[in-house]
């Protein structure tokens with residue numbers, strides 16, 4: 256199969272009050288956006304966000320009363336399966352994309368993992384990207400105090416700064432530095448009252464086997480990484496982003512073993528692995544996608560870029576144990 260026919264799925268996350276619903280409401284009004292099914296997850300008995308999102312209500316599904324990242328993961332899987340079945344029976348408009356808005360306290364990784372863990376779902380839905388909103392006025396304090404907020408930034412494929420209209424420029428500059436420390440290479444976008452072009456947020460992941468290797472660079476966001484420095488990219492003791500870059504092709508057995516160990520580790524603290532791998536004796540590159548130790552099968556791409564045939568992998572870990580374990584594993588790959 257040369258193109259990925261699965262329905263792309265985006266996760267919209269961000270701390271409490273950071274502007275997720277405001278952004279979503281604006282997105283749903285954008286005429287250029289193809290039909291999108293929206294799943295809204297909220298804490299509490301009374302769902303308010305649903306009232307706030309102005310959209311064709313039949314396309315908006317709520318999962319109230321608990322958080323998708325903990326108690327309601329099974330429910331997310333059955334909701335997605337239900338969406339797929341209703342679309343197949345013609346009971347829903349033929350939506351081209353799914354968006355899940357998480358609660359403000361959600362950890363995105365378990366939500367992503369729900370997709371990878373369910374082969375039937377993964378056959379129909381492909382993770383596109385994590386979109387994280389960060390409130391420019393309160394973001395610094397929130398990042399300092401709330402581990403969920405740091406995880407939301409670390410896992411972001413697109414980060415949207417909100418409320419820059421009411422934030423001090425100095426505070427915004429500090430916040431940008433803090434974000435770069437947690438997630439090097441991630442270029443924050445800005446949306447005042449949700450005003451942003453939908454194209455900036457979607458079509459993030461490399462899913463198409465015909466994608467060229469140079470398209471990998473923006474997806475990985477490697478530019479900001481300081482490769483090789485032992486203490487680089489550290490945020491407190493908790494979240495660490497690491498990049499591996501290799502000029503020479505990797506021995507296929509060594510990589511197989513490395514990949515098997517990454518998968519076996521299965522730790523919730525191996526938050527994200529993504530990248531492109533050049534294996535010795537193989538002409539084409541392979542894509543690596545993983546969340547919390549659950550991996551998609553290695554997917555071959557049909558092209559290398561003419562100039563760049565390096566292996567490039569990004570790892571995001573949380574906590575000392577996962578970090579030290581990864582260091583040891585990477586050393587063994589030398």
Ligand SMILES: Nc1nc2c(ncn2[C@@H]2O[C@H](COP(=O)(O)OP(=O)(O)OP(=O)(O)O)[C@@H](O)[C@H]2O)c(=O)[nH]1
Nearest residue numbers: 271272273274275276277359417418421446447448
């Ligand atoms: N000034 C300003 N206010 C904003 C902006 N974006 C959102 N807001 C306001 O911030 C408040 C919270 O926004 P929401 O979109 O409800 O935030 P949320 O992340 O969905 O909130 P929860 O569902 O509680 O987690 C609302 O009063 C919005 O009107 C912005 O760019 N500028």
